[in-house]
Amino acid sequence: MSYDLFLSRDHLAFSCAHFVVGDRIIEPLHGHNYKILINVYGDQGKDNMVIDFHIIKRILQPIVDSLDHYILIPTKNKYLELEEENEQLIIRIPRYDKEYEFPKIDIVMLPIENTTVEELSHFFVKKLANNEELKKENIDQVTVTVFEYEGMGATFELFPRNNRTE
Numbered sequence: 001m002s003y004d005l006f007l008s009r010d011h012l013a014f015s016c017a018h019f020v021v022g023d024r025i026i027e028p029l030h031g032h033n034y035k036i037l038i039n040v041y042g043d044q045g046k047d048n049m050v051i052d053f054h055i056i057k058r059i060l061q062p063i064v065d066s067l068d069h070y071i072l073i074p075t076k077n078k079y080l081e082l083e084e085e086n087e088q089l090i091i092r093i094p095r096y097d098k099e100y101e102f103p104k105i106d107i108v109m110l111p112i113e114n115t116t117v118e119e120l121s122h123f124f125v126k127k128l129a130n131n132e133e134l135k136k137e138n139i140d141q142v143t144v145t146v147f148e149y150e151g152m153g154a155t156f157e158l159f160p161r162n163n164r165t166e
Contacts, residue, residue: 005050008037014068018115026096035147042139070108072115121146121156
């Protein structure tokens with residue numbers, strides 16, 4: 001018998017600033033109060049649980065906290081030119097004739113193409129991918145949903161059922 005164990009709590013949330021830059025879009029710098037939902041699918045283990053909620057919180061909370069109250073910068077965006085100068089990060093967007101400058105202490109540079117909910121959910125899953133506690137035999141799948149607003153978000157899955165690769 002398979003279960004869908006899920007966790008979404010007030011502390012699994014982070015507030016941050018970001019912007020999105022693409023072929024036909026440039027959003028102004030703005031912020032969101034993101035919320036995370038994690039689903040762990042599988043069978044009950046020897047302790048009659050798919051996984052202990054405390055284990056999920058211990059795994060996920062540091063990732064959430066690492067983004068809270070920062071400006072998120074996508075380092076793989078082909079439209080951004082990033083230059084570090086002393087304690088500042090200068091971000092140039094020549095395509096849109098725009099430039100930002102932030103103290104490095106206020107930013108988190110993420111290895112993603114854009115700071116969309118799609119990319120953020122994938123980022124979370126990649127962070128979880130090597131966690132041994134999520135690779136237990138009774139766990140078939142893990143999904144992470146990042147909500148930008150209530151009812152608006154994206155989900156990415158780790159080792160989908162019957163295919164234990166990313």
